[in-house]
Each structure stands twice: as structure tokens, then as C-alpha cells.
Amino acid sequence: MDWKTLMFSADGRIGRQAFWIAWLMLLGVNVVAGWVPVIGNLVALATLYCFVCIYTKRLHDMGKSGWWQALPIVLGPLMLIGSALWLGFGAAAIALNGGDPELFALAGAGGVVMSLLLGFLVSIGFTLWVGCSEGQTGDNRWGDQPLNAVAV
Template identity: 35%
Template structure:
């Protein structure tokens, strides 16, 4: 298993499925734990996008895909997190409580869509074999 710190800080290189899931589990647990702290959770979710992006780009490179594909779900998650921060700031001010409904509704819609897309993306890059795995495993149709 590779050292985990470079997986979070550099988008260069590749990562195997096993290392991807270990590093992803660490990021997921950190996001869940920090998510329980109201404002800090939203800020942490934005800050955790960088290590997720590095990890996803490495995994896509291992799959033989363009690493830039990782920017689509990351971009949607960024928009969702920013809308959550705007909503939280609007709710904290009683004079702006009525206007919090608009960004709140948009945040729910964008958040739901980004979670569905991010989950599908995560499963795709986490379950698809890498280039070196394709070369050593025989195709299923040749088994008897």
C-alpha cells in the first residue's frame, strides 16, 4: 500500500483500487465527523474537495481515462457546498430568514443531484479495473 499523504496532495501518478478505497474511506470519515460541526462542516467539505480531486484524478489515470473527468462531480459538490454556506449565513440573520428559502431550496436540489452524481462517479472509478489489472486478468468469456 502506498503512503496516504501523497494521494491527498498530488494529482500526479496513479492509484490502485485498494489504495483508492482506503484513502477514500479516510476522507469520508473525516467529512462525516467534521460535518457534525455546523459552519465548520461546510467549510471542511469545501477543503476536502482538493484531496478528493487528487485521489480521483490518480484513479482515473490508472484506469486510462482523462483525469479532467473528475472536475464534473467536484464542481457540482463545490457549488452545493457554497449554497449551503449561503443558506447557513442567511438563516443566522433574522432579517434575512425569508430570503434563506431561495438558496435553501436550490441548495437541496443541487445537493441531491451532486450526491447522486458523486456516488455514481465514486462507484465507477472505485470498481472499474485499472490498466494493469486489465492486462493480467483473463477475459470472462475464455473461462470454461
Template identity: 30%
Template sequence: MKGKVLAAVSDAAPGLISGDDGRRYRFDASTVRSGPLRAGQEVDFDISGDMAVEIYALTNQYGLSPEVGRGWINFYFSSTGRVSRRQYWLYGVLVTFVVSVVLGWIPVVGQILGLAAFWSSIALSFKRCHDVGRSGWWSFLPAIPLVLTVVVSMVEAANHAAMAGTILLAIVTLGSYVWVFVAVYVRRGEPGPNRFGPDPLGLPIA
């Protein structure tokens, strides 16, 4: 049976659970199988007379599943799976930007947050690529002409040559950024599951 903890075990009295059947059941610490319980936690338990036994916590005291925290960590820092456009722009870009602005000025914390945000941006970009059916490495495609642009510009500057090669590569770089932006970050993902995972539309993050 499932229910909710009304009162935790104390030195003076046993704990109390309100079951889904409308009845209340006492319990003691020896029957809890998943660590100390707090008021407000949802639990699964068996019944022995008027006592709850074999009790397992389904949520923490805030009503959240233990999987929730793990789900958000995976969302921001795992490069596997898929994210929808809405998830990417709202929970990825916007939330990361706001947190960086609010906390980025704090010494040490700002540096750590910057590194975390950098990796998170890569992980989320990979998952956007996955959502449209492409390898995550496609997100680095514009970096190729960008590096070539820098190298060619240095060579042309050293030889006092015309900057025609640099200008051409700069145009190619800009074009590749626009193409990736539209094809990956604006385009709707593939409907239904693909080789990278299930369709993220309609699925909770955690």
C-alpha cells in the first residue's frame, strides 16, 4: 500500500502514516527499509494489524522523487540522449544565463560555475544534434572554417598579402554558423524515437 508520513518516529511515540485506504498506521524505526523518514514523505508499505511494516520511501520530505535530482544533473551535464527546442532554449540557455549573471560575480564560485556552464553548453548542443538525428559533433562544424580563418589570416598578415583568403573563409564560417543554428537549434527534432533515444516532446526532464 502507498501512503504519506504524518509524523516521524520520536523518542516519545511511534511514527504515523496515512494510508491510501483512509486509515492511519503506526510504525517504528525498525520497519523502515530506506533510511529515517520525515513528515510529508510518500511511502510504500505492508500492513501487519494496525502497524505499517516493510516501509520504503518513494519521495523525500519535499515530495520529490530521489530520481529528480539525478534527472536534472543528467539534463545539464550528460551528452547522451535528446532535448527538444523548448528544453534547450528555456531550461538550457535561459536558466544557465540567469544563474551565471546572478552568481558569476562571486569569487571562486563564478569560476566553477563558468566551467560547469561551458561543459553544459556542449552537452546540450550534442543533445540538440541528437534530436534532429545527427551526431553531436555536428555542433563543432563551424569551428573548422573558424580555425582555418585564423591560420590563414596570420599567414597573410605575416606575408603582407591581401586578405582575400581570410575574407572568403570568414564568409564560409558565418555561413556554417547560420546553417548549424537553423538546422540544429531552430529546426524541430525528429518525431518519435531515433537512434539517440525517445522523442523528448511530452517527456519530463526528471
């Protein structure tokens, strides 16, 4: 498989080696581009499609739909909504009880930090699951069993 197909097509399957090579390349591009204020955000947005493609092909190799990657993508915002609700309920409780606003701020910050940390851990766990799990042997409905090598 060539690099263009690897990065820009969600069709087919890729093995673990190709996934990790592509993932590390995309991570490196994002880290380097992140040092440039506006360009970094544009590059991150552009490489998002490439990440979706490699995760989809890796999930296909495992015999799963590419839609599985929606779980960590949806879970992150849901956790932020949960922390916002946490803040709202905390504000209501303090307003009703005449409590200390500093305690509310501390509890609210803790809820936000916990939800961000949990979202990060889910994302890392998902990436490790996708990147380290064995693919299905033989052909499956998404294509032939991938070779380990990636053509340059």
C-alpha cells in the first residue's frame, strides 16, 4: 500500500505496523505544526481526516466497522457536558445554601479536570486497543489480509 492510499482512503485494511507508522507520522506533523499558531490548527484539522482513515482501516482489519471510532469522539464532549452539569448543580447548591464560592470553584475545577483526564485515558486506551489487537486472519468483508510492509 502506498502512502497516499494509507493516509487518504478509508477503504481496505492495514496491519499494526502500518497503523503505528502512519499514526506516529501524523502525530509528528501535528506536534511540529503546533508550534505555528494558525498553521498548527489548520494542519490539525487536515490531519484529522488522515487519522479517521487509518483508524477505519485498522478497525476493518480487526473485523469491525470504522464507526467504532465514534465512541471516543462522542464520549469526550459528553464528559465535558457532564462536567458543565456538575458546575451548574454546584452553583445551584451554593446559591440555595449561601455556601462558599471558593469551594464551588474548587469542586467545579475538579470535575472539569476529571472529565478531561477520563477522556484522555479513553482515547489512549482506544488507540492502544486498535493499534495492538491482532487483525482477522484471511480475507474479510473489507478486503484481503494486509501485508506488514508499507511501500514508500
